[in-house]
Amino acid sequence: MAEAGGFARSDPTRDRPNLQFHFLPALIHDHGRRTAWGYGLTLHVCDLYPQSRGTIRLASPDPAAPPSIRANYLSHPDDLPVLLKGLDLARQITRAPALARHIRHETLPGPAQDLTADIRQRAETIYHPVGTCRMGLDDRAPADPQGRIRGTTGLRVVDASLMPRIIGGNTNAPTMMIAETIARRMLA
Ligand SMILES: Cc1cc2nc3c(=O)[nH]c(=O)nc-3n(C[C@H](O)[C@H](O)[C@H](O)COP(=O)(O)OP(=O)(O)OC[C@H]3O[C@@H](n4cnc5c(N)ncnc54)[C@H](O)[C@@H]3O)c2cc1C
Numbered sequence: 001m002a003e004a005g006g007f008a009r010s011d012p013t014r015d016r017p018n019l020q021f022h023f024l025p026a027l028i029h030d031h032g033r034r035t036a037w038g039y040g041l042t043l044h045v046c047d048l049y050p051q052s053r054g055t056i057r058l059a060s061p062d063p064a065a066p067p068s069i070r071a072n073y074l075s076h077p078d079d080l081p082v083l084l085k086g087l088d089l090a091r092q093i094t095r096a097p098a099l100a101r102h103i104r105h106e107t108l109p110g111p112a113q114d115l116t117a118d119i120r121q122r123a124e125t126i127y128h129p130v131g132t133c134r135m136g137l138d139d140r141a142p143a144d145p146q147g148r149i150r151g152t153t154g155l156r157v158v159d160a161s162l163m164p165r166i167i168g169g170n171t172n173a174p175t176m177m178i179a180e181t182i183a184r185r186m187l188a
Contacts, residue, residue, distance in 0.1 A: 008021070018047065019085070024043075026040065028042045046126050050079050051076035055068075055072070071125070074120060135147060159175060162178055
């Protein structure tokens with residue numbers, strides 16, 4: 001239900017936007033899993049280029065067993081300041097006259113909250129994981145730019161995991177572009 005979005009720089013010296021806003025015309029808690037009663041709006045802030053790195057590993061030799069995923073959010077010291085700046089910008093947007101007249105009060109994080117603690121407690125994913133099987137020309141890249149897995153024959157990975165690093169926005173269309181490009185080359 002994201003009706004509007006926007007991109008911004010956390011610092012004007014950056015050469016490109018590194019923050020994305022998702023605006024929702026409803027109160028949302030915990031990905032919508034918990035009911036939030038009443039009227040309201042939600043403005044999410046996303047750090048587009050987080051420096052923190054997580055892991056995804058096999059948890060068992062059984063291929064049907066779920067993998068072990070460790071997101072490791074906010075483990076890099078550069079990430080928290082970007083989100084703090086993003087929150088600051090989100091508040092500037094919601095406090096601007098055009099929107100402020102629709103808002104009685106801020107429920108989350110709320111005026112008295114410690115913003116660092118709040119981010120550490122509530123920050124979560126916007127569902128764009130990539131790069132667990134990145135393509136590249138170096139020896140450490142599991143896949144080459146055609147998605148072929150090194151050391152194997154007849155095996156390709158062609159999905160969001162192929163992206164060498166996170167892109168600066170939503171991942172669905174770029175994943176389809178990667179798939180179409182590689183499919184076209186295979187057919188050729
Ligand atoms: C809730 C949510 C909201 C999102 N919203 C957006 C958005 O608004 N805009 C946007 O750009 N992106 C959005 N994304 C991200 C986007 O959906 C993903 O980046 C994209 O789908 C990744 O494509 P993929 O092919 O890598 O993986 P997937 O789309 O996840 O495809 C993987 C496929 O493999 C299948 N599969 C898994 N295991 C097996 C197996 N063992 N055998 C056979 N098949 C298997 C799965 O069923 C699935 O069909 C969202 C993601 C989520 C979860």
